[in-house]
Amino acid sequence: MTAAIVLQVAIGGLLMGLIYALVAAGLSLIFGLMDVVNFAHGELLMLAMYATFTIHQALGLDPLVQLPLIALLLFGAGAAIYRGLIARSLAVRFNTGMVQVFVTFGLSIFLVGAAQLVFGSDFRAISDGVLSNRTVAIGQVVLPLAQVAAGLICLLAFAALVLISRTEFGRALEATREDREAVALIGIDRDKVFSVGWGIGGAAVGIAGVMLSNFYYISPTVGSNFALIAYVTVALGGFGSLPGALIAGVLVGLVEALTALVMDPSLKQVGIFAIYVLVLMFRPRGLFGRL
Amino acid sequence: MRRPGTSNVIIRRRRRELVVGAILLVLFVLLPLPIGNTYLRGLIVLTLLYAGLSQGWNILGGYCGQISLGHALYFGIGAYTSAMLFTVLGVPPTLGMFAGGILAGLAALLVGWPCFRLSGHYYAIATLVVGMTALLLVQNWDFVNAAMGITIPFRADSWSDLEFRVAVLPFHYVMLAYAAVAWLIAWVVEGSRWGFYWRAVKDDATAARSLAVRVFPSKMAAAAISGFITGVGGALYSQYVGFIDPDSTLGLSLSVLIALPAVVGGVGTLWGPLLGAAVLIPVQQLSIAWLGSAGNGIDLMIYGMLIIALALARPQGLVSLLGVRSQAGGEVAESA
């Protein structure tokens, strides 16, 4: 176990962690807005990956080129889910928390079935993209280009999210989260804010999906491979906190990779869960949670 | 303050519930007799199993407001305990299931103790994590045969061993007893002092804080009872199916399937889990039977749409169709 290997593994874990962070950011945003845990988040990731693959096959567009397109598509999907389902479940008078959980859960099952119907259950992969199968060497550390790019793009997307939160709209988002009822009084259209919030959450996970499709396989159930880690990351970072999602994501990625190095890799998730439990003992609302 | 549950209205309501329960029991005792079809009988067996499991979940999730997404842990503990005792030590499952239930109840206490101070969604995700950790650990635990699972061999028809070659009727009555006892426990708890505390907490968060000291022990009790019921269900499952492995007894989809009937039927109500199970389980199994063989995912789409539709159309649960108001309706619980 040389230092080079440990460094290699750590950086690889960090890059993966940035992806987790971006997926978690979308979740955190949505939760922060309206107290809804979107259990269909993994399926939004899956949709983004299938969209990237399909457009790549049909039009030959490289995934990198598709980034803005897929981000827009998933923005629309997120907003549509809000308008079509979540708005309705918010209007419900009883058990709103539970209803939202299970509505998004039903949606996730539905989307997996729909993906199987439309795309079939075979595994797909993109192997001829600009980033595919290439590595970049920094000293002794060799990293897959696709994952480095993914890490960078996710970081940029995070920066964008932070910027958005500083704008007028971002402050409207914040205000709506603080007090849902009062914002109507100052002319903030709650529905519009929520739709855009969901849209941004969708776009974030969409970008992660595009970058993943450069090196990961695509199938109807691929969302579930990332979903659990995403939920743990959000809870670890603190629901509603963007910086929390980033730090938690990176932490999760690192812990996962290093655990796999020193222990049986099949138990690497236990490492993540252990960290999670530890943090929650001392900070029940996650690292940066303020809700 | 008057002792809770002493007003005439409440006494009459509770008596009525017992009467309705008794009538339903008789109906279910008679139900499978005219139905000769093995598959349909099996469907009812599964429905009753989930009605019981979900009622167990409901005690913690519905009445107490602690939404657990990791209840498969208790199911798995019950299943594995009973199966191991039977296959290794020859202990009949009719005893083993209680051992399983007790161990599951203890596990619930262990989980509840640190987790109850987490609020709403944090608690849900914590239970999810606990469940997933258990799955991973058991998959690597050679003592219980790790991922390869445990086969419960069939030797001979026996009531003490809960084994029947092809007869489904005995299992029907076993599961009916299970669901009925789970219901009864929920009925007792609903009318008890604990039930009163939990309703107060759910209706008014400030009251929660002033009652916090007394709420925590009652939540622990709820967890233990809930875990126990779920564990016993797991043991019954392992005898019915004859094979258990980590994926089928500790997975996330099982945790959700345990909670779903209560949510769909009416969380925090007495009849919710039964009603929810009666709708969800047949739909799930029949959509596999009718549509699954085409292998195109339509059965999943229908199942998913049904959950959405029911959650939206009847958020108070299907029981509202029967004019029964939720006794403990309200928000997801804040921290204890």
Add this chain to the structure above:
Amino acid sequence: MTGFGCRRLAAAAALGAAVWALAMPPGALAEPPDIIIGAVYPLSGNAAPIGHDAQMALETEADIINGHDNIPMLLGQGGGLPRLGGAKIKLVFADSQNNPQIARTETERLITQDHVIAVIGSYTSATAVTISQICNRYQIPYISAENSAPSLNQQGLAWFFRPSPTDNDFSAAMFDFFRGIGKQTGRPVHTVAIIHENSVFGTDSSRIQSGLAAKAGIKVLADISYQASTPSLSVEAERLKAANADVVLPSSYTSDAILLMRAMHDAGYTPKAIVAQDAGFIDPAFLKAVGPLAEGVMTRSSFALDATKTRPAIPKVNALVKAHDDGKDLTDMTAREVTALQVLADAINRAGSTKNTELQAALKVTDIPGNQTIMPWVGIKFDSTGQNTEGNPVIQQYQHGQWHTIFPLDVATAPAIWNVGE
């Protein structure tokens, strides 16, 4: 007409009808009833691609038996089952969703409602346990087409029949291959690194391989168990690279196989030899996804697509399967599924009846020579536990976009590209 005349007419008609009926061969008056056979596979969920392929393969074989394709193998001439008056095979499928409880429930439904006379299945071991158990209780034969867990025929079930070799046989074939190629090239295997997913398939297989390695005096430098469907296998690949064993022995499903090959490539590690436990490594989706990275990968296999010289039925059967299943060639899985139905149909035919005890008796004395099938086996003969003792696996290697049999030498169609010790 007078009463007496009516009676005479009626008598004449009755006599005529009786003579006519006696003169007719049995069953010719009406089509013989279809033979209903059940098949339980994962048709939705993670393993749906495999279940779908299985469905296509079984339907192809049913069409061959019922049709007129005239294929040079047992029951390949078509026209239904001869000893049952040309009765046709009808398959009824059920989705197990890869869940042992659903598998059991669905099998029970097929038996009690569709009245299947036998069940074929089921891809995974967990579902095979519950399906074989419930079949045993109902005294219906279960034909395990491609379940390879050795424990399955040790359950003491009298209604269990498995034409396919087990993981014991598969791993033994690998180590026979190591012995053989070591002698042939003078560059034997000294070390191996095992990497396996952590469910039944991987755990069982690694256990058997470790045991065989110990017996052969080969060092196991690493035994890495990973979580199936994990987001990343880079660390696992790094560990393999660090071990740098002569041979890497993976047991992975398609998705992880793709990830593993890419991760090793990204880590700059090209193992000298990869000998896989089949599964994901032979999936066309895997080959498509990793492209040139698959060159040189070896796998144990129960089927050899290139054994056309000794198995003339292969080209025709392959063409039919391709037509049915989006242009996919026969694979190790689908070939065994075709064969399983063939074995079952042969037993029904020999029994001349659909009665379960007669079917069981016929299955027990099955004796099909290998060249009457598409498999490279010596034949199909069941021992007292229902296990075929004459199914011998081969080792294949992916060379220039095709699978070539490289071992045993008497059935090899291409020399092995063996880089160990170079």
